[in-house]
Amino acid sequence: MRLAEIFERVVGPDAPIRFTAYDGSSAGDPNSDVALHVRTPVAVNYLAQSPNAVGLTRAYVSGHLDLEGDMYTALRRMSDFAFAEGVNVSARDIAAIVRSVGWVKFVNRVAPPPQEVTRGRLAGLGWRHSKRRDAEAIHHHYDVGNDFYELVLGPSMTYTCAVFDEADAALERVGESADATKGAAGEGGKRSGGALESAQFRKYELVSRKLGLRKGMRLLDVGCGWGGMVMHAAREHGVRALGVTLSKEQAEWAAKRIAQEGLTEVAEVRHMDYRDVPDASYDRISSIGLTEHVGARNLDSYFDSLHGKLVPGGRLLNHCITRPRNDLKPMDTGGFINRYVFPDGELEGPARIQLAMNDAGFEIRHQENLREHYALTLRHWSANLDRNWDEAVALVGEGTARVWRLYMAGCVLGFERDVVQLHQILGVKLDGTDAHMPLRPEF
Template identity: 45%
Template sequence: MQDAAQRLKNLAEQLVGAPLPVRIRAWDGSESGPPSAPALVVRNRRALRHLLWKPGELGLARAWVAGDLDVEGDLYQALDAMAGFIWERDDDARSLRQALRDPEFRTAVRSLLALSAPFLPPAPPPEEMRRHGRLHLHTKGSDRRAISHHYDVGNDFYELVLGPSMVYSCAYWESPDGTLEDAQRDKLELVSRKLGLKPGMRLLDVGCGWGSMAIHAAREHGVSVVGVTLSQEQAAYARKRVAEEGLTDRIEIRVQDYRDVRDGPYDAISSIGMAEHVGSERYLEYARDLYALLEPGGRLLNHQIARRPQADESAYSVDEFIDAYVFPDGELAPVGTTVALLEKAGFEVRDLESIREHYALTLRRWVANLEAAWAEGQRLTSPGRARIWRLYMAASALAFEHNRIGVNQVLVVKTPETGASGLSLRTRDWRG
């Protein structure tokens, strides 16, 4: 009889119709596959039960988070090699139905069922976001729960991953050899210059995180800032930083939904890495709300991750791993869709800058920070959540590198009836 690793390898290759690009190491110590390739470690039979009860990405995610599935060797190399098996496949369900017509494959599945016994459904890891349907997405309550799931996992954990800047969005690199702190400072300054911030102006920072943009804008440009977040932990941390900087007279941090901000008008609005949480059905409302909060001539800088457009947009579905474990209810849209909705809300689009490669560099630094303090990272949150963050950040870095997703800064203006945008003739001087 074949050992467990060989049987698993044969089944995987029958399903995808191609040689397995990684080794498999099974719980019985057996190995099969290319000797020099990274190893996919199947630690126990429960990993198989996760996959059998939830075929596809969610089953893989549950096995990974639970620690039943692991990678030995270079994680980036392993994820790159397995991309065609996971993220780049057209339809897991269709592939499975086609494979089940093959008598040899059905025999292999029966063998796998026997190998995974007892065939009982394993409980999902506790880090998984629990839902009762998706009928009420992006209400204020559901958004608050989703944000808490992702951000309220411990400020100390985020300090370990993000470093002293505490900026959880794409940095802006002068060179791949630069420091993360310099690149994050340069990103905040780039946003400030695009917004044309000057002393005496009012800035609304939507999704203010741990307060980094608010502090930079107030300290370096003399503006008054209102920062809003739905995370209690972020708000407490940001207020402490503001007090330590002596900026309490110029910065107010609120736990507030952007839809509840009523004290406009503002001269400028920054939205950095927040719009991904808005949802497609709410995006026009988001754009119109921010438009209403701006003075005529005011600017919005919308910094947002984008996905590639699909031939059939109606077939788009969210990533199961990301939705269950990372950003519940988050949605990505093509940049063209975002620009069209901003224009529909009344904005004039003045500049769009893609900084896709910058996010890959940023994510690799975050992964390195986590890996360098792995034991501490697990202690600060949980072993499962540390595994989630390592996998999602490494996989996201590869997605940016291979142009599966991108990130863009879109500068828009609430242009007054006179048509005077307030921008210089050479826009990228970023002076009003």
């Protein structure tokens, strides 16, 4: 039996994609603009070892399975069709695959692609969310190379959810941002402009307004990335800002950009674990995209620590990816995201985060869900990667570029379908009973 016949038996004859295989067989819609091609028997080995998303990921990342066309469109169609139909691989299907591929090849285990972080590799670095293990997890994802990130993120070098004015207009301008980024790459990433860059500026300004930044204040930005919030606060609001990151490459890049912008007297980024930042009298703290790496067991101590670093009347703005409900089972640590993208990453519902902030002593003053904005942000990043694909592959290799292509397209789908959300939660460390907040904030 040929692979295309097995494909039809598993997903049905009306799949809205083309399917082709190394044995010359084909199935699905011959006119579809997306196609799945099984290039070698190794792809079948991966699927046999893990007949789920992990097996498909391994086959695609290693290049033994190809996907032609737009990745987001392909994932959306497969999700709509396959999962709606309740796809299952029966014993009969397995037997047919064995006869087609050959028993020896079928049972021969194939090592995962090198981009996959194995549990054994992490276990050797200590307990989950120990300093050493967190440093390795951050290194895996954020130290891919600053040149690669410039291609994907654009001139703002901001790897967190942007804030758009009008969703429809933002979608129409996805190509504009990608073109601007492509031009910027040849100029050291110094070119500015484009819808994505405007939206990232708007995000930093929203955070600044929620924090009520004023000239002379001291801001601590934990998990600061390439220093975007640090530089924005210093440049636009006259704040003295310190950012900390576990990524050495991010810290080095940020230091150079801070010097280029003439902000060295008021802005600094250090290569440091947030737990090693000494208690001090900070007026404001921003945490943009760090809580996902803290871990559920550490949330209470995390917010306790931040509370201790603020002056009375100080504010914390926590911005992070969340789950749509608080009673869901813990995330699958063996799934695609944990294996390939964010090792040891954990997401919580917004109420769990808010509870930890409350218990640490923060009075919650505002909460906002930016779920749709993150879907739009990821569309821009995906467009940037596609437009700069050849250069990205040259920088990080095809396997890593494939991980990013799959990861970002899948996340667009996740935010659109409310699998994940993005919350900003504003808390105040009361000065006695005074929150030092306006009666009706304008943000």
